Amino acid sequence: xCPWFESRxxxxxxxxxxxxxxxxxxxxxxxxxxAQSPEPHIDPLFESLRKWLGQHxxxxxxxxxxxxxxxxxxxxxxxxxxxxxxxxRLGQHGEKIKSIEHTHALWDSFEGMxxxxxxxxxxxxxxxxxxxxxxxxxxxxxxxxxxLIPTTLLAMVxxxxxxxxxxxxxxxxxxxGTFASPVGISIHTAFLDTLNAREMSNGWAEHIKHTLIAxxxxxxxxxxxxxxxxxxxAFEEAILYSIGIKSNIVGQDPTExxxxxxxxxFGHTTGHALEAWAMGQSxxxxxxxxxxxxxxxxxxxxELNESCPNCASGDFDGVSRSLMELIPLPxxxxxxxxxxxxxxxxxxxxxxQVKVVLLDGPGRPKFDQEVTLTDLEQAILQLPIS
Ligand SMILES: NC(=O)c1ccc[n+]([C@@H]2O[C@H](COP(=O)([O-])OP(=O)(O)OC[C@H]3O[C@@H](n4cnc5c(N)ncnc54)[C@H](O)[C@@H]3O)[C@@H](O)[C@H]2O)c1
Ligand SMILES: [Zn+2]
Numbered sequence: 001x002c003p004w005f006e007s008r009x010x011x012x013x014x015x016x017x018x019x020x021x022x023x024x025x026x027x028x029x030x031x032x033x034x035a036q037s038p039e040p041h042i043d044p045l046f047e048s049l050r051k052w053l054g055q056h057x058x059x060x061x062x063x064x065x066x067x068x069x070x071x072x073x074x075x076x077x078x079x080x081x082x083x084x085x086x087x088x089r090l091g092q093h094g095e096k097i098k099s100i101e102h103t104h105a106l107w108d109s110f111e112g113m114x115x116x117x118x119x120x121x122x123x124x125x126x127x128x129x130x131x132x133x134x135x136x137x138x139x140x141x142x143x144x145x146x147x148l149i150p151t152t153l154l155a156m157v158x159x160x161x162x163x164x165x166x167x168x169x170x171x172x173x174x175x176x177g178t179f180a181s182p183v184g185i186s187i188h189t190a191f192l193d194t195l196n197a198r199e200m201s202n203g204w205a206e207h208i209k210h211t212l213i214a215x216x217x218x219x220x221x222x223x224x225x226x227x228x229x230x231x232x233x234a235f236e237e238a239i240l241y242s243i244g245i246k247s248n249i250v251g252q253d254p255t256e257x258x259x260x261x262x263x264x265x266f267g268h269t270t271g272h273a274l275e276a277w278a279m280g281q282s283x284x285x286x287x288x289x290x291x292x293x294x295x296x297x298x299x300x301x302x303e304l305n306e307s308c309p310n311c312a313s314g315d316f317d318g319v320s321r322s323l324m325e326l327i328p329l330p331x332x333x334x335x336x337x338x339x340x341x342x343x344x345x346x347x348x349x350x351x352x353q354v355k356v357v358l359l360d361g362p363g364r365p366k367f368d369q370e371v372t373l374t375d376l377e378q379a380i381l382q383l384p385i386s
Contacts, residue, residue: 008173037163037250040148040185040243042236046080047184049122049147055081058145060113061085064106064133066093069125072194073151077124077237078266086113088260090129095279095287098132100166100176106136110144120145120183126152126199127159127287131174134165138180148192150183151191153203153235154288157210157242160185162250162264169279173272179255189236198269198286201227201327205267207238208323210245213263218319218362227326262367266357267295270376274333275312283331292327296320300379301358307369308360315361324385336377343376 041048053061061082065074088109090097110121121144123133130148137146150160166177192200204227211218243332246264253260269292271287288302299316302308333339343354358369 004063006363011344025202036310037161037181037254038184039247040150040161040187041241042189043186044188044190046077046149046186046188048184049149050080052147052184053120055118056118056145060115060119061120061122062088062110062113062115062124063124064088064090064129066090066097066126066129067126068093068150069129073124073149073188073191076188076190077122077149093125095126095128095168095275097128098174100167100169102132103136103139103167105336106133107140110140113138115144117141117144120147120222122147122149124149124151125155127155129215130155131164131166131177132162132251134180134182135167136175138165138364143180146180146185148185150185150187152195153192153239154201155203156187156189156239157203158206158246160187161243161246163254168279171276172342173279178186184246186284187239189232189239192235202286202288204238205244205292205295205323205327209243209266209291212295212319212361212362213266213357213365214245215361243328259367263314263357263365266359267291267293267298267367269343269354269356270297270339270345272296272346273339276342276345277338278331285331289329290326292323293329296323296383297376297379298356298358300382301356301369301371301375302360303370304375304378304382305358305369307366308358310361310364311359316359320384321386335378335381336373340373340376356360 043049061084063074063077063081063085065087067089070087074087088106090102090105110119115121121133123130123146125143127150130150134146134148137144148160150156158256160182163179163181164177165180166174169175178320192247249260249264252258256262271291274293275285275290276289278290279314298319303313303315340354344352354372355368356371357365357367360366
């Protein structure tokens with residue numbers, strides 16, 4: 001028998017709280033799995049989750065964690081969970097959990113605990129846990145309810161918002177996925193207290209992306225100061241600002257068919273290429289670090305590309321230097337042709353063309369802009385490095 005089918009193989013362990021489920025189902029109507037995403041909100045006492053649980057009395061509740069979020073985040077959530085809640089802790093953490101094997105392990109565990117379509121799966125973790133758990137939940141029994149509790153800055157400002165789920169496949173990022181909305185998203189900013197500086201920088205990358213694509217004042221906005229001297233109040237403002245931008249864009253184009261949503265991929269075509277290359281080399285590169293570098297390339301491509309007439313050479317060098325300093329890359333970058341091969345596999349391409357998001361000035365994104373390998377080589381060569 002294939003070893004993937006042994007759920008223990010994946011080190012998913014059930015932790016405390018194995019009292020048997022004791023809910024009586026209310027037979028509440030199932031929502032379509034893909035519906036308008038709920039607005040995430042700062043909710044330090046998980047009031048909206050408790051209210052939902054009280055109204056819907058799910059047949060089972062399961063919380064998915066990784067070792068870090070079990071240790072640092074579960075204690076704050078635990079008192080708000082109903083009796084009978086079950087817990088699944090993945091044995092690993094980080095990008096490697098976004099795999100078909102971990103998805104299989106979750107499905108296996110849902111099956112083992114007898115979850116039906118009136119159950120609730122709660123994801124407690126960073127973007128990898130929210131992406132994986134949402135994917136497994138949205139495909140199990142054609143979709144069971146799931147609730148997201150992001151515990152990293154990156155997941156709060158971005159990954160938990162917008163209804164995209166996904167795992168990596170054959171070395172390519174987010175190759176398998178669904179559009180599916182959680183029934184709720186709770187943000188508890190105290191979880192940020194246990195994140196190290198590198199993880200905080202990682203999250204700021206997506207916040208900066210939102211400011212660059214949505215604000216004409218992006219170059220003057222306080223993101224640099226907010227990052228350097230971050231105070232809790234400033235964090236909350238930045239998180240809500242990012243959520244507002246992303247929700248607005250997603251609301252215009254929930255399934256990325258009209259175009260508006262594509263602007264959220266700013267910095268991601270080259271960023272994902274770098275990330276996929278790093279995964280193959282077992283290099284510890286964070287998503288936000290890859291995206292920060294990808295944005296620097298996209299900014300330089302914007303300066304060089306004729307389709308951005310309002311953008312002159314050197315216009316973005318200041319922003320690019322700040323990105324380099326605040327969110328440094330932990331590794332060297334491979335040669336452009338190596339990245340290009342990954343970029344050609346990007347799922348947003350049509351045919352052989354590589355299309356990216358450029359900026360015709362801050363707050364003026366242009367999606368579906370075709371670029372060539374020569375453009376990429378030029379952009380890398382001309383990146384400001386000091
Ligand atoms: N679905 C989307 O729309 C979307 C958008 C942006 C990014 N993403 C995805 O998000 C993923 C990256 O998410 P991430 O940066 O949160 O990574 P992550 O989930 O790997 O978390 C980073 C690390 O922090 C640990 N951690 C989490 N919360 C903690 C806490 N409160 N205290 C201490 N440690 C904690 C985790 O165990 C992990 O080791 C990528 O796979 C990316 O593709 C998805
Ligand atoms: Zn991203």
